[in-house]
Amino acid sequence: MSRESPYSRSLGKSLADTIKNSKVLMVGAGGIGCELLKNLALTGFGEIHIVDLDTVDLSNLNRQFLFNRSHIKKSKALVAKETASKFNPHVKMVAYHSNIKDTTLFDIDWFKSFKIVFNALDNLDARRYVNKMCMAAEVPLIESGTTGYNGQVQVICGTKTECYDCKPKATPKVYPVCTIRSTPSQIVHCVVWAKSFLFAQLFDQTEETSQFDESMDNVENNEEDLKTLKQEENELKSLRDSILDSNAAQLIFNKVFKTDIDRLLSMDTMWKTRTKPTALDYNILQESTKGISRNIINNDQKKWSLQECFVVFKDSLHRLQTRLKFDLNPADSLQTISFDKDDDDTLDFVVAASNIRSIIFSIETKSKFDTKQIAGNIIPAIATTNAIVAGICVLESFKVLKNDIEKARFVFLTPKHHDKVLTATKLQPPNPDCPVSSVARSTISMNTQIIQLRDLLQSLKTNFNYTDEICLISDGKLVYDIDFDDNLDRPVKDLGIADGTFLTVIDEAEDGDGKSFINLELYIKHNPAIGSPDSGLISSIKFSHIPIIPKRNSDNLNDDVIIAVNGDERNIVGSSKRKAPESTPELVESSKKLKLSEKEDKDGAIILDDDDEIISFD
Amino acid sequence: MPPSERDRKYDRQLRLWAGTGQAALEASHVALLNASATGCELMKNLILPGVGEFTIIDDSLVKPDDLKLNFFFNDESVGSPRSVIACKLLGELNQDTRGHALFQNPEVLINDVDFQWDKFSVVIITNISESSVRKLSNILWNKSIPLIYVYTVGFYGYLRVINREITIVDTHPESLVDLRLDQPWPELIDYTMSFDLDSLPILDYAHVPFVVLILKFIDQWKSAHNGLMPGTYEERTQFKQLINDARKASDLENFDEALASVWRISQKTTIPPDILAILNDPSIDNLNEESPDFWVLVKALKRFTEAPRNNGLLPLSGVLFDMKADTNNYIRLQTIYREKSLADVHFFTELLNELLLELNRPSSSISSEEIKLFCKNCRYLNVTRGSKLDSEFSSEGFRSAYELAAFSENHDPFYTYLALRVYSLFLDKNWYYSENGKQITSRDDVELKNLFKSIITPFPTVPAVEKVFSEIIRTGSGEFHNICSFMGGIGAQEILKLLTWQYIPLNNTIIYDGIFGTTKTWKL
Numbered sequence A: 001m002s003r004e005s006p007y008s009r010s011l012g013k014s015l016a017d018t019i020k021n022s023k024v025l026m027v028g029a030g031g032i033g034c035e036l037l038k039n040l041a042l043t044g045f046g047e048i049h050i051v052d053l054d055t056v057d058l059s060n061l062n063r064q065f066l067f068n069r070s071h072i073k074k075s076k077a078l079v080a081k082e083t084a085s086k087f088n089p090h091v092k093m094v095a096y097h098s099n100i101k102d103t104t105l106f107d108i109d110w111f112k113s114f115k116i117v118f119n120a121l122d123n124l125d126a127r128r129y130v131n132k133m134c135m136a137a138e139v140p141l142i143e144s145g146t147t148g149y150n151g152q153v154q155v156i157c158g159t160k161t162e163c164y165d166c167k168p169k170a171t172p173k174v175y176p177v178c179t180i181r182s183t184p185s186q187i188v189h190c191v192v193w194a195k196s197f198l199f200a201q202l203f204d205q206t207e208e209t210s211q212f213d214e215s216m217d218n219v220e221n222n223e224e225d226l227k228t229l230k231q232e233e234n235e236l237k238s239l240r241d242s243i244l245d246s247n248a249a250q251l252i253f254n255k256v257f258k259t260d261i262d263r264l265l266s267m268d269t270m271w272k273t274r275t276k277p278t279a280l281d282y283n284i285l286q287e288s289t290k291g292i293s294r295n296i297i298n299n300d301q302k303k304w305s306l307q308e309c310f311v312v313f314k315d316s317l318h319r320l321q322t323r324l325k326f327d328l329n330p331a332d333s334l335q336t337i338s339f340d341k342d343d344d345d346t347l348d349f350v351v352a353a354s355n356i357r358s359i360i361f362s363i364e365t366k367s368k369f370d371t372k373q374i375a376g377n378i379i380p381a382i383a384t385t386n387a388i389v390a391g392i393c394v395l396e397s398f399k400v401l402k403n404d405i406e407k408a409r410f411v412f413l414t415p416k417h418h419d420k421v422l423t424a425t426k427l428q429p430p431n432p433d434c435p436v437s438s439v440a441r442s443t444i445s446m447n448t449q450i451i452q453l454r455d456l457l458q459s460l461k462t463n464f465n466y467t468d469e470i471c472l473i474s475d476g477k478l479v480y481d482i483d484f485d486d487n488l489d490r491p492v493k494d495l496g497i498a499d500g501t502f503l504t505v506i507d508e509a510e511d512g513d514g515k516s517f518i519n520l521e522l523y524i525k526h527n528p529a530i531g532s533p534d535s536g537l538i539s540s541i542k543f544s545h546i547p548i549i550p551k552r553n554s555d556n557l558n559d560d561v562i563i564a565v566n567g568d569e570r571n572i573v574g575s576s577k578r579k580a581p582e583s584t585p586e587l588v589e590s591s592k593k594l595k596l597s598e599k600e601d602k603d604g605a606i607i608l609d610d611d612d613e614i615i616s617f618d
Numbered sequence B: 001m002p003p004s005e006r007d008r009k010y011d012r013q014l015r016l017w018a019g020t021g022q023a024a025l026e027a028s029h030v031a032l033l034n035a036s037a038t039g040c041e042l043m044k045n046l047i048l049p050g051v052g053e054f055t056i057i058d059d060s061l062v063k064p065d066d067l068k069l070n071f072f073f074n075d076e077s078v079g080s081p082r083s084v085i086a087c088k089l090l091g092e093l094n095q096d097t098r099g100h101a102l103f104q105n106p107e108v109l110i111n112d113v114d115f116q117w118d119k120f121s122v123v124i125i126t127n128i129s130e131s132s133v134r135k136l137s138n139i140l141w142n143k144s145i146p147l148i149y150v151y152t153v154g155f156y157g158y159l160r161v162i163n164r165e166i167t168i169v170d171t172h173p174e175s176l177v178d179l180r181l182d183q184p185w186p187e188l189i190d191y192t193m194s195f196d197l198d199s200l201p202i203l204d205y206a207h208v209p210f211v212v213l214i215l216k217f218i219d220q221w222k223s224a225h226n227g228l229m230p231g232t233y234e235e236r237t238q239f240k241q242l243i244n245d246a247r248k249a250s251d252l253e254n255f256d257e258a259l260a261s262v263w264r265i266s267q268k269t270t271i272p273p274d275i276l277a278i279l280n281d282p283s284i285d286n287l288n289e290e291s292p293d294f295w296v297l298v299k300a301l302k303r304f305t306e307a308p309r310n311n312g313l314l315p316l317s318g319v320l321f322d323m324k325a326d327t328n329n330y331i332r333l334q335t336i337y338r339e340k341s342l343a344d345v346h347f348f349t350e351l352l353n354e355l356l357l358e359l360n361r362p363s364s365s366i367s368s369e370e371i372k373l374f375c376k377n378c379r380y381l382n383v384t385r386g387s388k389l390d391s392e393f394s395s396e397g398f399r400s401a402y403e404l405a406a407f408s409e410n411h412d413p414f415y416t417y418l419a420l421r422v423y424s425l426f427l428d429k430n431w432y433y434s435e436n437g438k439q440i441t442s443r444d445d446v447e448l449k450n451l452f453k454s455i456i457t458p459f460p461t462v463p464a465v466e467k468v469f470s471e472i473i474r475t476g477s478g479e480f481h482n483i484c485s486f487m488g489g490i491g492a493q494e495i496l497k498l499l500t501w502q503y504i505p506l507n508n509t510i511i512y513d514g515i516f517g518t519t520k521t522w523k524l
């Protein structure tokens, strides 16, 4: 069949050839990923790499059409490749069942080998990571996401456009620890307690307690209270040893729903303005639950009664115990089960425990269905939205391949706007306060095992005219500043400055004009071949290039690098060389932008105009 | 599949349309006329979420060209009936869906007076002559079955919904909160009176729900203003000042909430205009035993608002949002709103039962769940009435559309609409194009332009329309997988609204311009 495909006719032969010769990366083979992979394959991209750490779950099958029931628990990346390869045998596909953040597999040179990267991810952390890698590797990124009927596609192209981090993103909500542990007032407090405290302490001690924040507690909570909390926690930890006992349900129940509540009740001041909780008793409840069937677990729309919750509490605990027993391996005493919203044993336990707690605190209970949404941060998802968004991703990629970045758009799918459905806005220039876009970049190659922090510091000062106020941050942790020079004699690898990591160099000292350097972000390559103690260590620190680091007015800078010591990446992002985020809610901002862009779009030109290859044939 | 497993499979979408929407979807049967790439993509997006049954009607065989567009077909399918292959492969996407293949020419079928269309909940038609679409649209209009007409050409997509009427209770508005600050009822007033702000210790003072605060200050305002509410912008500013002056400390969140909600009192609690229009719809004039539940409920709602005790108000939703308050007060307030809403539902049910009796229907024939849902959402009901294709597809319809376009900006998708209409007429005139898989070429440009001129005479031609013609010619009237996939997403989205009876559907045309990446919708 010799007929030219409609694609090459309409796109022009040069773009069609570019597509055929392009190697692209797709991160995430979930909802958008399945649609996107199909589109990329049928569009004829020459080589497609697929990375996803996830495995197929039953709850994916309502939209992720490359998978079926026989694929459950198998690697999404591998199955997606296998299924989609059949759509177009001419496309080479490479799949990795791996974490995109694994720098041993995916280093900066690997990222550089792609013409375009497509993000089809479902979490903030991985999105930010790929965004940063693409910025460092200078590879265009097409970022996409969906929530229910809404979706968006953003084209990110190095320093020409905004990056993913240029606009502040909503971070997960954090609750004061005392609200969660002592004075819950909403169902969400009880769910967080059941999932991140009770379940985590009993079954999964790897779970971070990041949803609590002790510093947020107010004056009401004195040290006495915090001590009590610690005691309660230790008691619960010791119950973990009895988790396999036949009376574990009774022990746990009486501990958290009786003893702890009684202790809370004894603190009179706490209940002056609050409704007092009611302690429960295992044996009394046990009596009243005769005849209630465990089948109630299948009714996920009903708000279970206390008695029903009690039955599910015992039943799910029993199921979890059985799993622990079955898995028990003498060599591994740290048997854990992680909470998973789609794992009914863990979900039932959390639903029952959070609702029992709600009843104790006179809070309105929730059905299993609703509790699941709260506990699992579930984002509704359907095939239609993914299909629409994936289609837009590919169309935007054409503009990138043609170097028509001015014609690329930030597209929002907003089905509630009945007259438009889609809104396309022009790409904005980078935010000068963005910690990812507005930095200078380079790469260091060195033997990270022998180079000491002192050498590295010296090399930086020599090459870049840094002052003594230089400050180094490696993956969110402060490794050096003028008041923190403990590490000077240690090899940089020991400080986390290892292959595939980023090192941020900050020097906020103002010059005579009140200006200071913007940050320098260095990508670290470990190279054992260069540098030995004899040849002079400093000279064996090689920069890929020495960028000229621009200076800018430091008027509005927050001087709160100190937060970095906490090691919390979110805070780092917010601190170094960055104005406090504006209080304008994002919604208002985007609606303003929408109005602007309507006008702008009218001045646009047809993007495909410049390919005048009209081929006529009969 | 056991019910819990089914729920887990559909969990992520149940959060959009709940069990009622899912049940409606599973009870549906969708027909696709022509297993085109767009049609198959669309069906895929209906089968994955679990449409009950589907039927694919097509009499062509898979051609090598189809493989580039339609991922369901592979080398082995070439030469086999498209309907059979598509039905088999689409069916594999969801074991809980039943598929049927009908190896029959859609145009012939449309002319078959004996064909039973009634079993279908929705019919989708793609890539077919305009005269056939018109014919089918009239058949289905008379049976009140929605028809979706969708196709793509080059970078353009077109979708038209032809649906007589759909009535939607659950439109999923942003919020169902209804505070009625201007119309407090006795229980709410008593509760407000039970607070003596001046004597409260500061901790309690900080936990008085803002609803109570506003009601208190409204009282205070009224007594100083002849019993009138703060009506103008200026008065509301003064009212804010009043609240601000009363606060005992600066960091009182409940006072902040009260100030932020002052705008709510400017919204008088009345019946919204579109609901008033529904209440006055002629559909409720001659109800009988067979009348749809929706209109029976609307008539009961009308009687509810006319009952003297309700003061012309709709039933209360009973929904409150979170606010700064201690648990006790919040629960108390919640109870007051919920009880009022339950009382409204109760009275509504009485009126409904009387009406059902008049219509010779048993009082239990509308379930209490339906009644509750209706009352809760009664401020946001939607009745969408479509239009027939005949008037739009006539020369007069075209000319009035042209006149509409004359006011549009240069790249308005409306020009694309006009161009696609002409293109469609061109194909009907030159039917051999689609028959022989023949492509449009630059030689056809003149005929497209002449066709356009002949319709719009005596008006002048439009360059923006001619630009679309050249784009269509450039693509050789071919389809692109990406655009098909996109339109398959848009089309399925609209059908899901119609099948689940939730969310406000598109009425009635959408054009996608993949070159600019823009869409626009119109009621034509």
Ligand SMILES: [Zn+2]
Binding pocket: A162, A163, A164, A165, A166, A167, A430, A431, A434, A435, A436, A437, A438
């Ligand atoms: Zn940025």
